[in-house]
Amino acid sequence: MPNAEQNSGTDQPCEIAVFVSGGGSNLQSIIDHVQQGHIHANIACVISNNPDAYGLIRAQQASIPTHIIEHKHYETREAFDRELLKTLAVYNIKLIVLAGFMRVLSPTLINEYQECILNIHPSLLPKYTGLHTHARALEANDTQHGCSVHFVTAELDEGPLVIQAAVGVKETDTVDTLAARVLKKEHIIYPLAVKWFCEKRLQIKGNKIYFDNSSLNQAIQLSPEHEAQLK
Numbered sequence: 374m375p376n377a378e379q380n381s382g383t384d385q386p387c388e389i390a391v392f393v394s395g396g397g398s399n400l401q402s403i404i405d406h407v408q409q410g411h412i413h414a415n416i417a418c419v420i421s422n423n424p425d426a427y428g429l430i431r432a433q434q435a436s437i438p439t440h441i442i443e444h445k446h447y448e449t450r451e452a453f454d455r456e457l458l459k460t461l462a463v464y465n466i467k468l469i470v471l472a473g474f475m476r477v478l479s480p481t482l483i484n485e486y487q488e489c490i491l492n493i494h495p496s497l498l499p500k501y502t503g504l505h506t507h508a509r510a511l512e513a514n515d516t517q518h519g520c521s522v523h524f525v526t527a528e529l530d531e532g533p534l535v536i537q538a539a540v541g542v543k544e545t546d547t548v549d550t551l552a553a554r555v556l557k558k559e560h561i562i563y564p565l566a567v568k569w570f571c572e573k574r575l576q577i578k579g580n581k582i583y584f585d586n587s588s589l590n591q592a593i594q595l596s597p598e599h600e601a602q603l604k
């Protein structure tokens with residue numbers, strides 16, 4: 374079972390698997406930052422439960438091996454996850470990045486990759502878990518909305534938070550305009566979290582997150598200094 378301690382070492386890039394179900398713009402931002410040398414990683418494979426996911430094309434364009442594993446061919450969540458595990462076993466994966474992956478993982482998979490799974494969610498968690506987050510923020514007349522990166526753990530619905538970015542909600546916002554502004558922030562905070570994990574600056578032990586060896590009591594809030602780390 375991989376863990377952060379066994380992670381990339383000083384020279385070896387961190388081996389990553391990215392799971393996608395749709396457009397894959399978050400995958401793209403991670404590919405771009407790996408290619409630009411901002412993230413010390415190798416995207417070993419991209420896995421999708423949806424054969425039509427555009428994320429698969431993005432991966433192929435970047436010469437990343439892809440695998441399609443359709444959940445509808447498996448009777449249970451566990452059987453689907455066992456198939457994912459078989460595919461992952463081919464690689465030496467140290468980090469799983471869920472990037473718009475529209476399936477809930479079972480403990481079968483999460484327990485094998487404990488402390489090594491990140492997810493991005495389009496809300497300022499703990500607000501608005503689940504779907505339709507932008508519509509719900511508008512409905513509630515929120516003045517702030519945003520996105521969060523968190524670790525995925527078997528014990529919690531939403532695992533411990535790593536980093537969040539907020540956007541102001543405008544009176545003229547529609548679901549689409551708000552979603553577009555949040556997505557832009559996603560494309561910054563996700564590569565950052567992946568970068569920090571690969572550099573071993575970010576670790577989770579149990580339900581506690583450590584950043585630069587200090588325990589984190591609340592999510593990091595995106596700042597211009599953080600953004601500069603991607604330039």
Ligand code: GRF
Pocket residue numbers: 393394395396397398399400428472473474493494495520556559
């Ligand atoms: C993002 O908004 C992400 O937060 C959510 O699904 C969307 C995926 O977008 N989980 P993309 O496929 O990365 O473009």
